[in-house]
Amino acid sequence: MTRPGSTLRISAAGLRGIVGHGLTATHVLDFAAAFATFLEAPGRVVIGRDPRVSSVMMREGVTGALLAAGHEVIDLGIVPTPVIQHAIRRLDAAGGVSIGASHNPAEWNALKFFTRGGSYLSSAQSEELLDIYHLRKFRFARHDGTGRRAEDAGAIDAYLDTLAAEFPMEKLRRFRVLVDCTNGTSGLILRRMIERFGLDLILINEALEGRAFVHEPSTTKKMAELQLAPLVRTVGADAGFLFDIDSDRVAFATEQGEAASEELVQVVIADEMLERGCGRLVLTNVCSTALLEEVAGKHGGKVVRLAVGRQAVIDALAGYRMEQVAVAGEGTGAVMMPQFPYVYDGIAAMLRMLERMERRGGRLSELIADYPPYTILKGKIPVRTRFIPELFDELEQRWPEARRNRQDGLRLDWEDRWVHVRVSQTEPVIRVICEQRDGAPRRLFDEVMDLVRSYSG
Amino acid sequence: MSRAHQLKISVAGVRGVVGEFLTPNLACAFAQAFGTYVGPGPVVVARDTRASGEMLVHAVSCGLLASGCEVIRIGIAPTPTAQIYVADIRAAGGIAVTASHNPAEYNALKLFNGEGLFFNQYERAELLDVYHQSEFRHALNEEMRRVVIDAETAPERHFARILRHVDVERIRRRRFRVALDGVNGAGSVMSVRFLRDVLGCELHAIHVDPEKPFPRDPEPRAEVLTELSELVVRVRADAGFAQDPDGDRLAVAGETGRVLDNDDVLALAVDCALRKKKGPVVVNLTTSSAIDDIAVRHGCPVHRAPVGEANVVERMRRVQAVIGGEGGNGGIIFPAVHYCRDSYLGMALLLERLAETGETLNALAAGLPRYWRRSGKLPFEHGRVGQMMQALEAALPGARADRTDGLKLMVDEGWVHVRASNTEPLVRVSAEAKTREEADRLYELAVSLR
Structure with missing residues (x-):
């Protein structure tokens, strides 16, 4: 195994790294103790994990720290992250912890934190948590005030009750759906949905795996093309979906065996919700497809562009009433809906797409064929951090006629195309995203990549 | 603190x-x-x-x-x-x-x-x-x-080892009436099973709820075991047993409810063990000289180790001891079962001996060599132990000295031992002699030295 330099990342998003090589038990204990202090004991805290072997180690540490602070720990076992957030609401808990590294490879792991109502932490809350972590002034209970641990095996069914209240399960039974669970937590939910609602789901890679996943757990179009699309036609399915490990993201393929762009998850759901008049606003990041503006325009809706990352979406959502928002998300296949109080929920996203198929009565390929063709190209290049400001300046000077947006890195816009260059939050690289209506923006993309590359190494 | x-x-x-x-x-x-x-x-x-x-x-x-x-x-x-x-x-x-x-x-x-x-x-x-x-x-x-x-399996594994070394049928046939104070500790459930189901006793147990806090000072000393003593009297038990929270220490009450001195319990256990098999005995420096007298009766040597289970066990392994322990704290170590302080083995050995002899606990204890003991503790201060050691040695010229753990001075009438506790900020003082006056004199001498 290759061992890159430092993999540990402690940020507003929580704690993430390669276990044993950057991310250690000490980090887990300290961070969990900081969160336990942040929540102000004694309270009830819901925890759950993904199937990684290292998640058991992390669960033990998180449990120890929460109990020591006097919290009651409700352990859901192996569950998707949206189920943890659902259980926090259902049990009126003070918060929760999701243990798992989502779309990262098996050797990674992470802690994600939630507050009352199952919400992600706001930026201000995250900063407070980080301050406590850095100060290492943790509050622990006296010996007779330490907490107790309990299990709750009913979390998945309670979550399914909520899904059943929102989606017409009876009607969705007519679709045959192929799902690649990537050895992650979605299999638990989907298997139970087959039992309870009689949905016609064909599950592959359903077995939970702790040491290695059958393929990289990413929800990109490339992965869907490679792993999912070829099988959809073979089994004669009406649609195919692919989940990451903790089921917050989803990718899909049509009945024709064609993988769709990950950007389209958000588009299809925005289309559905705006058409039904559920809110007017689409919150998305600065480098999601421009197709969103077209779809929003069709229904008289409006797109709000934000900096990249879940945190920007969470912070922005705090400023809107729930009924104003149709959908919020990112081009990665991570979508939140107000009906599921702003939780990235891949399962709900899948059901919403099936619901749209059912309502419109068409095939999935036809549904997305309605959209004007946009082509998106994505690339990444490592650069020397020191020269990043100069890089952005040079990009601006190179295309003075373009509209500029420096909300997060630099986005340059023309009538039919745009390019976005920014610094990754998770890797030491520059990401380039370029999109054009009617045909691939190959020349623009190559020119930008060449320019960025001149700053590398 | x-x-x-x-x-x-x-x-x-x-x-x-x-x-x-x-x-x-x-x-x-x-x-x-x-x-x-x-x-x-x-x-x-x-x-x-x-x-x-x-x-x-x-x-x-x-x-x-x-x-x-x-x-x-x-x-x-x-x-x-x-x-x-x-x-x-x-x-x-x-x-x-x-x-x-x-x-x-x-x-x-x-x-x-x-x-x-x-x-x-x-x-x-x-x-x-x-x-x-x-x-x-x-x-x-x-x-x-x-x-x-x-x-599930941990208690069974433990019981199985003990039963290889005691005559369980003989114990069961007697249907002893036994009182138990489990201090709501780790043995709460297991001790009930052991005494009632394995050894076939008529059991009267108190404080055997692992969900409840400790009802008394968790160290099983006579002063905190009045409930057990009363229970022994009330139900007319043949024996009363008390454990500490992790079940390594054992205190024993005789049929009159009197809690036996821990050194006497160890002496009884040593006697039981040496009857089964002759061999070296290891106890710590603070343990009663009664052990030496018992060992002499069986023609076996006694080795003394610094206080602490690890030290005693280390020495026991070196000399291939057949029994050992620490008198003051109720720890009996019987290596045929395992090199650990084991209250369960202690209970089994004593009940077996009662069954064998048909005697009462008090009668067995009465047969032990008689010594008078005093022990106590002083708050620890840096430098205090050293000063006490120097002064004590000067006050008892001609005494035989052992400096392996603090200072133990042996005189013709008995001995006195001063050491720093390993686990608490205390100086521990013990004295023993053939007469109460002499034991008091040695003890008072040590604690008066500053």
């Missing part, structure tokens, strides 16, 4: 007041040091009934898993039971989360090697170095092992 002793990280492990001092973070790091030292391999984790035990078990599991060890959790179990389990399954090591007889606000990690024994002093120093240098093994995801829960 002294500032320095609310947390103690030493060659004996980690011990401290839960909350501000003994944190899950510290327990996790220490467990990872331990896992690094013994692993990778299975490590057994047990705990006593302290409420803080649950959180510490999770923190300890985290550190062990992070070091690449497999964690075998046997739930609430007495320390000797955990030690025997470690040896039985040939684990890489074991950790018992228990502060033994210390008050409820304390907790601690007791550490065992793959044979279920305390580490020797050099190993303990090495382990402490690993902890201090934070040179931990960090397992990657693919190298990590699982948590296995076995809450």
